[in-house]
Amino acid sequence: xxxxxxxxxxxxxxxxxxxxxxxxxxxxxxxxxxxxxxxxxxxxxxxxxxxxxxxxxxxxxxxxxxxxxxxxxxxxxxxxxxxxxxxxxxxxxxxx
Amino acid sequence: xxxxxxxxxxxxxxxxxxxxxxxxxxxxxxxxxxxxxxxxxxxxxxxxxxxxxxxxxxxxxxxxxxxxxxxxxxxxxxxxxxxxxxxxxxxxxxxxxxxxxxxxxxxxxxxxxxxxxxxxxxxxxxxxxxxxxxxxxxxxxxxxxxxxxxxxxxxxxxxxxxxxxxxxxxxxxxxxx
Numbered sequence: 001x002x003x004x005x006x007x008x009x010x011x012x013x014x015x016x017x018x019x020x021x022x023x024x025x026x027x028x029x030x031x032x033x034x035x036x037x038x039x040x041x042x043x044x045x046x047x048x049x050x051x052x053x054x055x056x057x058x059x060x061x062x063x064x065x066x067x068x069x070x071x072x073x074x075x076x077x078x079x080x081x082x083x084x085x086x087x088x089x090x091x092x093x094x095x096x
Numbered sequence: 097x098x099x100x101x102x103x104x105x106x107x108x109x110x111x112x113x114x115x116x117x118x119x120x121x122x123x124x125x126x127x128x129x130x131x132x133x134x135x136x137x138x139x140x141x142x143x144x145x146x147x148x149x150x151x152x153x154x155x156x157x158x159x160x161x162x163x164x165x166x167x168x169x170x171x172x173x174x175x176x177x178x179x180x181x182x183x184x185x186x187x188x189x190x191x192x193x194x195x196x197x198x199x200x201x202x203x204x205x206x207x208x209x210x211x212x213x214x215x216x217x218x219x220x221x222x223x224x225x226x227x228x229x230x231x232x233x234x235x236x237x238x239x240x241x242x243x244x245x246x247x248x249x250x251x252x253x254x255x256x257x258x259x260x261x262x263x264x265x266x267x268x269x270x271x272x273x
Contacts, residue, residue: 016156016168043155054186054203055138058154058173070155072171072186079160079167081188081203084134085195086162095168 013095018043019071035076042068054080100178100210102131102219110212110219114200115177116141116187118150124177125149127198131212131219134162135201138185139176142196146172146189159188169194176204183207 040061051057102112110131117124151172210221
């Protein structure tokens with residue numbers, strides 16, 4: 001956790017992976033109770049914010065934790081959003 | 097009833113001009129966005145174009161690419177404006193990968209409550225009807241529930257007409273003369 005706070009937003013991959021790691025602890029319960037909803041995970045406090053829409057989850061999270069760093073998840077899906085493109089190099093350089 | 101008009105670009109993609117702004121008062125940029133119905137999010141753009149706008153960075157998210165693989169993205173929150181309408185949504189930021197174009201997706205249409213019509217070379221977005229009647233969801237006969245293709249041209253001047261259910265018509269005082 002201290003490592004995350006040190007790096008802050010300079011290492012987005014670490015934020016994303018930490019968010020996924022936190023969510024795994026809640027995944028089974030959330031997929032039963034909140035299927036299809038969005039979860040904003042504060043990787044600093046490990047607090048989760050659930051809402052019907054993505055922007056609502058993030059706005060609730062930011063209201064509660066103005067300095068929070070969040071990873072957004074859609075419950076029951078591999079990703080929060082689908083995109084119509086692909087790329088040979090599908091990983092942003094910041095996440096390598 | 098507000099209607100937005102876009103256009104089809106040379107590649108045949110529907111485009112709409114929008115204005116995007118972040119937290120800085122008076123700093124906004126007009127963007128020529130592609131309406132991408134295969135994108136479920138609000139807006140996606142190159143990070144380098146987002147810097148000057150002062151979008152508020154919130155963190156990261158995971159996107160599912162067209163081949164089923166996943167990719168992390170940075171995300172920010174911004175305010176998109178079209179005409180006099182404005183809404184807040186999540187902006188995915190592309191860094192080195194992903195399209196160089198600005199994309200608006202299905203979440204954009206949902207938040208602004210718009211329905212998209214592509215008619216020859218015209219791109220028209222009109223207010224969505226309040227609800228979809230059950231009769232439109234389940235066809236009662238062999239006839240398709242969708243609006244027949246030959247009916248489409250008639251929607252050019254009255255774009256909202258085909259989707260307005262008669263049973264749930266807008267009250268007379270809200271209808272245009």
